[in-house]
Every structure is written in structure tokens, then in C-alpha cells.
Amino acid sequence: MDPFSEDSVEMFFYENRLKTFEGWPFEENCSCTPENMAKAGFIHTPSDNCPDIAMCFFCLKELEGWEPDDDPEKEHKSHSAACQFIALKKKVEELNVEEFFKLQRERHKFQIIKSRNNDITKFENAAKQRRADIIKTAIVEE
Numbered sequence: 001m002d003p004f005s006e007d008s009v010e011m012f013f014y015e016n017r018l019k020t021f022e023g024w025p026f027e028e029n030c031s032c033t034p035e036n037m038a039k040a041g042f043i044h045t046p047s048d049n050c051p052d053i054a055m056c057f058f059c060l061k062e063l064e065g066w067e068p069d070d071d072p073e074k075e076h077k078s079h080s081a082a083c084q085f086i087a088l089k090k091k092v093e094e095l096n097v098e099e100f101f102k103l104q105r106e107r108h109k110f111q112i113i114k115s116r117n118n119d120i121t122k123f124e125n126a127a128k129q130r131r132a133d134i135i136k137t138a139i140v141e142e
């Protein structure tokens with residue numbers, strides 16, 4: 001993947017992350033507003049039964065069950081200590097090319113780990129299903 005391609009770098013920028021928070025359940029008089037969520041690196045990734053799932057665009061950590069008083073930055077750090085984005089001291093706009101490439105490389109590692117974990121889960125589910133089928137067959141044949 002080209003690290004400078006449009007969709008690959010898009011979510012590095014606050015405004016683009018903020019745009020994803022349409023329909024976010026916490027708007028006013030709380031800590032986890034769309035602005036604070038986006039500032040902390042989160043994008044809104046709701047599903048049908050979970051309207052408050054947010055995921056860090058960088059380390060891909062998903063968090064749900066937000067409370068109005070939750071501080072997005074603190075939550076992010078405590079649930080994903082290895083995330084270099086939330087640990088970043090500079091704004092993305094202030095990084096030089098070398099720093100940005102380094103960050104992109106780290107981000108790819110998270111993507112690889114996540115996709116590998118998904119594959120493992122898929123495999124384990126398939127294996128579980130297969131075992132269940134074998135047991136069922138054995139019972140029928142007895």
C-alpha cells in the first residue's frame with residue numbers, strides 16, 4: 001500500500017475523523033464529545049446494535065460502552081498503551097516526512113496484527129464447527 005495514498009492518510013487528520021461522528025450519542029455537557037473523541041484519534045464505527053463504538057484509526061483499538069464522563073484521551077491511553085498516535089507530542093501537520101513514514105510503518109503493524117487475529121478467530125470458529133459436526137455424526141452413527 002502506498003502510505004501517501006488518499007484513504008491511507010485521510011484519518012491522520014482531525015477534521016476527517018470528526019466527520020465520522022455523525023449520530024454519536026454524546027454531544028453536549030460531557031467529556032466524550034465528537035471533538036474530544038476525534039482529537040484522541042478515534043473514528044466512529046457504529047453497528048446496528050452498538051451506536052457508540054469508536055475505533056482508533058491508528059492502533060485499531062475499538063472501545064464501546066462510553067460514559068458521558070469518560071475522557072477519550074485517558075481511555076485511549078489506558079486501553080492501548082502501545083499506540084504511538086496517542087503518545088504523539090506533535091500535531092500530525094508538524095511531522096516531517098521521515099517521522100510521518102515511521103508512524104505509517106507502525107500503523108501498518110497494527111493493521112497486520114488485527115487482520116491476523118481476525119484470521120485466527122475465523123479459523124477457530126471453523127474448527128469448532130467442524131468438531132461439532134464430527135460429534136454429531138458420531139452420535140447419529142452409534
Ligand SMILES: [Zn+2]
Pocket residue numbers: 041056057058059060061076080083084085086
Ligand atoms: Zn490508538
